[in-house]
Amino acid sequence: MPQGKPEVVPGDGLTTRQRRNRPVFAVHTGAMKGKSTAAFGMALRAWNQGWSIGVFQFVKSAKWRVGEESAFRALGALDEGGTVEWHKMGEGWSWSRKQGNEEDHAANAREGWAEIKRRLAGQRHDFYVLDEFTYPLNWGWIDTAEVVETILARPGRQHVVITGRNAPAELVAAADLVVEMTKIKHPMDAGQKGQRGIEW
């Protein structure tokens, strides 16, 4: 956790309050676990603020339901806290891109982005998670320049977190906050398989 002391005082003409309340555009990238989990951890704070949360998962299969989804559906149904919408873009999408119909995936990804664009324009949510969104960008399904332009020009106070490996350079350049999750050691290196409660 940062200590809250900015390293420089910017000459942007904004008051501290205005500067404090600027919406954040964050990117979680790198080869290691923690990109999505940290984004969902951030979403817990958003929930606690009573914010409207929109999660858009770009690669996971619609059949794949991670623990975070169940937890946020439960949180979103409570009287306290914020609301949660959880969307998974596509049936049979594969993280490794080895199965399914690639053309359909590209069309689904573009459809997902078009919907997010509409929501950003309409200020539908306070906090967006675009989970594993770097993949359709890297595969050329969605235009990165358009994404950057749309996010930078978004109205109001909408926070956006994008996760996924190999974040495009334009995305990194445009983001306020970029974290790289780096592998020091992974159990799979020692032959450990994924397990429930940990990997999903």
Add this chain to the structure above:
Amino acid sequence: MPQGKPEVVPGDGLTTRQRRNRPVFAVHTGAMKGKSTAAFGMALRAWNQGWSIGVFQFVKSAKWRVGEESAFRALGALDEGGTVEWHKMGEGWSWSRKQGNEEDHAANAREGWAEIKRRLAGQRHDFYVLDEFTYPLNWGWIDTAEVVETILARPGRQHVVITGRNAPAELVAAADLVVEMTKIKHPMDAGQKGQRGIEW
């Protein structure tokens, strides 16, 4: 997310099932945001499995209540999912170590660890978050060798996640999973201050 394919098949004499169900000891370290948030993201999965979750925050002030805490208290109170205990060790503990009585902090930290040790021996929880636990280790308040020995010898299937900067080498050596959160870019570099819903 890992693809679930181990890179090597170990010659440890365990069945795949035994190997799959080995408890994980994870360390989230590095200078950047995301260490604790990713640990709490993992805890969402644990909650979804119906597991007993124990969170022990070693540095944050007892007055400091992050959004994650409120969210987990809400989740823990539901009929579905797991149970949540959230403990903050000490009043007035400071992340920057600039305020409060250092001697009391050391005693409080040791007391916290003694309680965790008892719980591990009694298999009290399925999933432990020892948040910002590297600090009392690095400051010499708690003996790292004893922590490593205790965690490696813990009975049953108890998952342990330790977060904090500068994880001691013995901890990294002993852990199954070590992620480093690396800063690529942070809004505070550009004068941005912390804001609610994002930093807490």
